[in-house]
Amino acid sequence: MSSRRQFIKDSSISAAALLLATSGFGGIVIGKRPKVIILGAGFAGLAAAHFLHKKKIDFIILEARNRIGGRVFSHTIDEKENLIIELGAEWVGNSHERLINLSNEFGLELLNNQFESHLIYKGEYFKPGQWDYSEGWKKKFQSIIDNYPKLSQADKLKLDKMDWWRFLVNNGCEGRDLDLRELLDSTDFGETIRSVSAFAALAEYAESSEKNEMDLKIKGGNSMLAKRIAEKIGADKIKLQHAVKRVVQNLKGGVTVYCENGQQFTADKLICTAPTFAVKKIKWEPGLPADQVNAMNELQYARINKNPVLFEKRFWEDESFDMVTDQSPHYFYHATKNQSSKKGVLISYTIGEKAAVVANQSDDWKKEMILQTLSPHFKNVKDNWERQTNYYWGNDEFSRGAYALYGKGQWFRVMPILKRSHIHTHFAGEHLADWQGFMEGAINTGEEAAEKI
Ligand SMILES: Cc1cc2nc3c(=O)[nH]c(=O)nc-3n(C[C@H](O)[C@H](O)[C@H](O)COP(=O)(O)OP(=O)(O)OC[C@H]3O[C@@H](n4cnc5c(N)ncnc54)[C@H](O)[C@@H]3O)c2cc1C
Structure with a gap:
C-alpha cells in the first residue's frame, strides 16, 4: 500500500x-x-x-x-490529589510506534485512555450503544475504507482537491449521519470538515487504529x-x-x-x-x-480551546466517559481516567469558530455554557463544580493553533x-x-x- x-x-x-x-x-x-x-x-x-x-x-x-x-503541555490541576491533565496533546495511538518505543526505552508506563462515547444531539442524551450511524451509511463508509488501499496516486490527488464534507455528501451521507460525522470528524481536525482535504481525512481514517489513535496516555502526563x-x-x-x-x-x-x-x-x-x-x-x-x-x-492551523473543569465528584460515573454534543461545549472527555481520586476533570474541547468564541468569554460565561449542556442530563453538576482553567491554542504565541x-x-x-x-x-x-x-x-x-x- x-x-x-x-x-x-x-x-x-x-x-x-x-x-x-x-x-x-x-x-x-x-x-x-x-x-x-x-x-x-x-x-x-x-x-x-x-x-x-x-x-x-x-x-x-x-x-x-x-x-x-511545546504543544505537549501536561498540567497539575490539583497538587494535593496529584491530578494531571493535558492542555495540549492527549492521546498516544496504538499505531504510533516511535512514541511507544521511546516511552518503553525511558521506562514510562502507557495507560489505557480509550473512551466509550455518549452523545447529546437535538436535545436528547444517548449513552454508548444507544446511538450509531444508519446501517446504510455504516456499510457505505466501510466500503470506502476497504477501497482505500486500491486508490491510485491520481485518485488521491483528485481526492485532495475536494473537502471532506463534500466527499461525504457525494457518497450519500446525509441528514443525521452527516451531522454526526461533522461533529466527530471536526473534533479530530479541529475545524469544520468543510476546510479539510478529503484525502487527508480519508487517509487518517483508513490508516488509523480502531479508536482512531485515541488509545493510550503516558502515566504522569x-x-x-x-x-x-x-x-x-x-x-x-x-x-x-x-x-x-x-x-x-x-x-x-x-x-x-x-x-x-x-x-x-x-x-x-x-x-x-x-x-x-x-x-x-x-x-x-x-x-x-x-x-x-x-x-x-x-x-x-486548527483553533482548539480546552476548558478543563475540576469536579469534587466524578458524577459521570463511567471512567471511560467522553461525549460529543451539537452544542457550544462541543466535546467532553474524562481527563483524569486512571488517576485515583474522588475528584475528577472533564475537559470541554471546542474547535474552530466555537473555540474562538468560547476563549474570549469570561469564566462565568464558560461555566454557564457547560452547565446548560450537562445539567439537563446529569445530576449534581453545579454542586460538584470546584474550578476551571482554560487554554486557547488559537492565540498561542508560537503556533497560533493546535496543529496544521x-x-x-x-x-x-x-x-x-x-x-x-x-x-x-x-x-x-x-x-x-x-x-x-x-x-x-x-x-x-x-x-x-x-x-x-
Ligand atoms: C489541543 C491539542 C490537542 C492535541 N491532541 C493530540 C493528541 O491527542 N495526540 C497527538 O499525538 N497529538 C496531539 N496534538 C498534536 C501534538 O501536540 C503536536 O503534533 C506535537 O506536539 C508537535 O510537536 P512539534 O515539535 O512539531 O512542535 P511544537 O511542540 O510546537 O515544538 C516547537 C517548539 O519550537 C519553539 N519555538 C517556536 N518558535 C521559536 C523560535 N523563534 N525560537 C526558539 N524556539 C521557538 C516552540 O516554543 C515549541 O516549543 C495536539 C495538540 C494540541 C495543541
Missing part, C-alpha cells in the same frame, strides 16, 4: 537530492562531526536531539518558551517523555527563553543564529522544528524561497514545499509528517531531520 508516508518520503528524498546537486549541502563537514543547532524543544526537537546524542554529534537546543515540550529525553541528553544542552529572531546562512558553510535575548550561536547545520507561524517571523538571510513563503502563508490543517488541494502540493531543506537548514515538526497532527509525526520528522545530518 502506498501510504501518505511513502509519498511524502519520496518527495523529500528528491528534494534533498536536488539540494545536494545545487548547493553542495552536506559537503562542508567531511572528516569532522558537524555541530547542530536545533530550534525548538517540542517533541520534534527533542527527538532530533536524542538521535544526535546517540550518534555523539554535538548540538544545542534553543527554545523560546520557559519550558520544554505526556510531558514525562520530554522530561526524560531532556535528562538523557543533558539539561545544559537546552537553552530556554532563547527565542530565535534571525538566521544567517553562509553559502560556503555554517549558520549563525541570533536570539532575542542578544545571544548568538554558530554551527554547521540547523534543524528548525517551529510551526510555520513562528518560522515566518524569523528573519532568514538569504531569504526563504518564494514558494516556501507562499506555502507558509497558505497553511492554516491541510485544506483542499494542499496535502500533495503544500507539504512537499514546506519539507524542502533550505541551505544548511532542515525543517521538521508535526506539520511535515505523515502522522500529521500527532506527537508521533513530530518525532518522526525530528528523527528524519537528524538522520539527514
Whole structure:
C-alpha cells in the first residue's frame, strides 16, 4: 500500500537530492562531526536531539518558551490529589510506534485512555450503544475504507482537491449521519470538515487504529517523555527563553543564529522544528524561497480551546466517559481516567469558530455554557463544580493553533514545499509528517531531520 508516508518520503528524498546537486549541502563537514543547532524543544526537537546524542554529534537546543515540550503541555490541576491533565496533546495511538518505543526505552508506563462515547444531539442524551450511524451509511463508509488501499496516486490527488464534507455528501451521507460525522470528524481536525482535504481525512481514517489513535496516555502526563529525553541528553544542552529572531546562512558553510535575548550561536547545520507561524517571523538571510513563503502563508492551523473543569465528584460515573454534543461545549472527555481520586476533570474541547468564541468569554460565561449542556442530563453538576482553567491554542504565541490543517488541494502540493531543506537548514515538526497532527509525526520528522545530518 502506498501510504501518505511513502509519498511524502519520496518527495523529500528528491528534494534533498536536488539540494545536494545545487548547493553542495552536506559537503562542508567531511572528516569532522558537524555541530547542530536545533530550534525548538517540542517533541520534534527533542527527538532530533536524542538521535544526535546517540550518534555523539554535538548540538544545542534553543527554545523560546520557559519550558520544554511545546504543544505537549501536561498540567497539575490539583497538587494535593496529584491530578494531571493535558492542555495540549492527549492521546498516544496504538499505531504510533516511535512514541511507544521511546516511552518503553525511558521506562514510562502507557495507560489505557480509550473512551466509550455518549452523545447529546437535538436535545436528547444517548449513552454508548444507544446511538450509531444508519446501517446504510455504516456499510457505505466501510466500503470506502476497504477501497482505500486500491486508490491510485491520481485518485488521491483528485481526492485532495475536494473537502471532506463534500466527499461525504457525494457518497450519500446525509441528514443525521452527516451531522454526526461533522461533529466527530471536526473534533479530530479541529475545524469544520468543510476546510479539510478529503484525502487527508480519508487517509487518517483508513490508516488509523480502531479508536482512531485515541488509545493510550503516558502515566504522569505526556510531558514525562520530554522530561526524560531532556535528562538523557543533558539539561545544559537546552537553552530556554532563547527565542530565535534571525538566521544567517553562509553559502560556503555554517549558520549563525541570533536570539532575542542578544545571544548568538554558530554551527554547521540547523534543524528548525517551529510551526510555520513562528518560522515566518524569523528573519532568514538569504531569504526563504518564494514558494516556501507562499506555502507558509497558505497553511492554516486548527483553533482548539480546552476548558478543563475540576469536579469534587466524578458524577459521570463511567471512567471511560467522553461525549460529543451539537452544542457550544462541543466535546467532553474524562481527563483524569486512571488517576485515583474522588475528584475528577472533564475537559470541554471546542474547535474552530466555537473555540474562538468560547476563549474570549469570561469564566462565568464558560461555566454557564457547560452547565446548560450537562445539567439537563446529569445530576449534581453545579454542586460538584470546584474550578476551571482554560487554554486557547488559537492565540498561542508560537503556533497560533493546535496543529496544521491541510485544506483542499494542499496535502500533495503544500507539504512537499514546506519539507524542502533550505541551505544548511532542515525543517521538521508535526506539520511535515505523515502522522500529521500527532506527537508521533513530530518525532518522526525530528528523527528524519537528524538522520539527514
Ligand atoms: C489541543 C491539542 C490537542 C492535541 N491532541 C493530540 C493528541 O491527542 N495526540 C497527538 O499525538 N497529538 C496531539 N496534538 C498534536 C501534538 O501536540 C503536536 O503534533 C506535537 O506536539 C508537535 O510537536 P512539534 O515539535 O512539531 O512542535 P511544537 O511542540 O510546537 O515544538 C516547537 C517548539 O519550537 C519553539 N519555538 C517556536 N518558535 C521559536 C523560535 N523563534 N525560537 C526558539 N524556539 C521557538 C516552540 O516554543 C515549541 O516549543 C495536539 C495538540 C494540541 C495543541
